[in-house]
Amino acid sequence: MSRAERKMDHIQFALSTGQSKKNMFNDIRFVHQALPNSAVSNRCIKPKTGDLNLESPVFINAMTGGGGRATQQLNSLLARVARETGMAMAVGSQMAALKDSNERQSYTVVRRENPNGILFGNLGSEATVQQAQDAVEMIEANALQIHLNVVQELTMPEGDRDFRGALERIQAIAEKLDVPVIVKETGFGISRETAEKLKGSAVSVIDVSGFGGTNFSLIENERRRIKMAYFDDWGIPTAAAIVEVKSVFDKTVFASGGIQNAQDMIKAFMLGADAVGLAGAFLKTAMQEGEKQLIDDIHALYEDLAMMMTALGANNLVDLQKCPAVITGELAQYLIARGFN
Ligand code: FNR
Secondary structure (H helix, E strand, O other), X not given: OOHHHHHHHHHHHHHOOOEOOOOOHHHEEEOOOOOOOOOHHHOEOOOXXXXXXXXXXXXXXXXXXXXXXXXXXXXXXXXXXXXXXXXXXXXXXXXXXXXXXXXXXXXXXXXXXXXXXXXXXXXXXXXXXXXXXHHHHHHOOOEEEEEOOHHHHHHOOOOOOOOOOHHHHHHHHHHHOOOOEEEEOOOOOOOHHHHHHHHOOOOOXXXXXXXXXXXXXXXXXXXOOOOOHHHOOOOOEHHHHHHHHXXXXXXXXXXXXXXXXXXXXXXXXXXXXXXXXEOHHHHHHHHHOOHHHHHHHHHHHHHHHHHHHHHHOOOEHHHHOOOOEEEOHHHHHHHHHOOOO
């Protein structure tokens, strides 16, 4: 199977059978405040993200590139949506373009469409410092995402089988690169133990990218004759992954993994996330309803955030961390079992 076919398979299955719905945000309930002393007009949804200086608290997470014209068109659409809504945007893994320069267009199009926007490059943890520098230069990236995807690789028949030395390579990249490094999972979540390992490095941001949205085990199992079903329900649900990472990592934390709407976002901010990334949900709207609808949806999302913040009495995203919420069900059990009280 060619790379272009594999990229299109990923998009196809992400839209159909490749989603799970257990990010555990449903186990969080807001506590209504009848005297919030707030006004919609005073809400500030600009996040605090240090060097990255994001305008919007929502960003388009890494998806694609390197699959010929189809992925170029998708990236170009997403880049225009990012431009119109002030969101940052990540491209998919750029390794394809580092190995085959014919694929560069499908990535560089995002900078052409959005010359002043915030763009994240993307590579796996097998990358060298030189490859990381080349990926940043290719799209004039403002930051580089390094993705961790052990389960995806293991479920891919043609995937990697050796993950040794990843932390050392990430550390070297984060030290040498001129732009911030974001370490992200790809839908299975980052644990306290993993965040602890990254804590001492020059990595600026962890994106927890937890379980409960796009599920690469389901996606890859669709492509396999002999299934590896034991990975289908494997990861750390996103709500739990935010708590895991926040408990040890005191720099910027992004949340992603199954985030669908403004309610999920408010819950992620309450747990301490500084910004949220969406891949699957944006892909679905882009492919099924088009560019204009996606732009309209995102503007509506910003309004929903301001409405809920008003009801909760939060002036900004950091205030949300002080708002009371009740955690029940599986999330409560998970947090107790892991010693987060
Ligand atoms: C992804 N994701 C991803 N991540 C990454 O770091 N590099 C990549 O190349 C890709 N490729 C990719 C393709 C497609 C089609 C999808 C849907 C997703 C993972 C993505 O950035 C995110 O971490 C997960 O999808 C979880 O978020 P959602 O989709 O549940 O919002």
